[in-house]
Amino acid sequence: IAGITQAPTSQILAAGRRMTLRCTQDMRHNAMYWYRQDLGLGLRLIHYSNTAGTTGKGEVPDGYSVSRANTDDFPLTLASAVPSQTSVYFCASSDSGASHYGYTFGSGTRLTVV
Amino acid sequence: GIQVEQSPPDLILQEGANSTLRCNFSDSVNNLQWFHQNPWGQLINLFYIPSGTKQNGRLSATTVATERYSLLYISSSQTTDSGVYFCAVGRETSGSRLTFGEGTQLTVNP
Numbered sequence: 001i002a003g004i005t006q007a008p009t010s011q012i013l014a015a016g017r018r019m020t021l022r023c024t025q026d027m028r029h030n031a032m033y034w035y036r037q038d039l040g041l042g043l044r045l046i047h048y049s050n051t052a053g054t055t056g057k058g059e060v061p062d063g064y065s066v067s068r069a070n071t072d073d074f075p076l077t078l079a080s081a082v083p084s085q086t087s088v089y090f091c092a093s094s095d096s097g098a099s100h101y102g103y104t105f106g107s108g109t110r111l112t113v114v
Numbered sequence: 115g116i117q118v119e120q121s122p123p124d125l126i127l128q129e130g131a132n133s134t135l136r137c138n139f140s141d142s143v144n145n146l147q148w149f150h151q152n153p154w155g156q157l158i159n160l161f162y163i164p165s166g167t168k169q170n171g172r173l174s175a176t177t178v179a180t181e182r183y184s185l186l187y188i189s190s191s192q193t194t195d196s197g198v199y200f201c202a203v204g205r206e207t208s209g210s211r212l213t214f215g216e217g218t219q220l221t222v223n224p
Contacts, residue, residue, distance in 0.1 A: 031210050042200065043214040050209055058211065059115070090157065096210045103147060103202075103212065105157035 003027065004106035006091050012112045013081050021076040021109050023091035029104070031094045032074040033058075034066065036087040037108075043090065049074055050096070081113045116141045118215035120201055126221045127191050135186040135218045137201030145204030146177050147212065148186050152197045160186070160199075191222045 007022045025032065030051045035043040035058075045058030049068040063085060065077045074093075078085055091106040117140035127133055137146075148160040161168050161175040163184065168175055172191075177184040188195055198219050202212035 033211070035214075040216065042216040043202075045211060045213070048211055059213075088155065092157075094210050102159045102162045103149075104159065105149075108155055108157075 003104055004091055004093060006089075006106035006109050008109060009107070010110040010112075012114060013078075015081055015083060015113055017081050019078045019081055019111070021078075021089055021091075021111070023074045023076065023106060024072050025074075025091075025093045025104070026072065027093060027095070027104065028071060029093035029095045030071070031096050032068065033092045033094075033103075034064070034074070034076045035090045035092065036060065037090060038087050046076065046089075081111075083113045085111065086113045087111060116143070116203060116205060116213050118201060118203055118213055120199075120215035120218050122218060123216070124219045124221075126223065129191060129193060129222055129224050131191050131222075132187070132189045133191060133220070135188070135199050135201075135220075137184040137186070137203075137215055139182050139184075139201075139203045141182070141205060143179065143182075143203040144206045145208075145210065145212065146179075146184055147202050148175055148184070149200040149202065150195075150197050151200065151217070157200075188220075191220075193222050193224055196220055196222045 033048045034046040047066040089109045092103045119138045165179045174187045198217040202214045
């Protein structure tokens with residue numbers, strides 16, 4: 001793999017079910033992020049991690065949790081999915097120790113909660 | 115939080131035309147990036163430009179941080195330039211986290 005890999009590509013999920021979206025990077029970037037993209041609202045930050053072992057809440061964290069056990073992986077979990085969580089989810093990473101903080105994005109996961 | 119406004123929201127061009135996209139932001143920033151989202155949904159980083167001017171082929175960007183705006187120039191547009199262009203900014207207190215604008219939808223017709 002090169003860059004960021006997200007899985008699954010798409011998913012239809014029954015309301016109330018638990019779901020984990022996977023994100024793996026191979027660039028050794030220290031910072032990782034989860035954004036959701038909804039029509040007309042741009043991208044909004046859900047959770048972030050500045051380095052392995054730390055996480056923080058973004059703009060829209062309710063109903064989501066994350067973990068960062070190592071540098072490469074940053075899974076996003078929906079504990080009990082609701083229809084308002086229907087969205088396209090993007091994982092991103094950046095190297096804040098580099099000369100710039102340019103983001104690299106994964107290809108996204110399209111989630112439909114019914 | 116910081117507000118990011120992009121204009122115009124939609125833009126339709128004929129192939130070969132030039133265009134300017136604008137990004138206004140409400141507070142001082144130390145991080146500003148432009149992204150292109152292609153029609154298949156892939157987000158590509160175009161520029162990291164918290165200040166100054168950069169050029170990459172037919173694209174260039176200028177950020178005037180003191181006046182809180184950035185401009186993205188697309189010259190000799192091609193149909194492959196179609197998609198949504200996002201501006202995203204971050205403040206020093208936000209670390210490397212970015213706040214995105216709602217984007218400019220660009221359509222380039224042959």
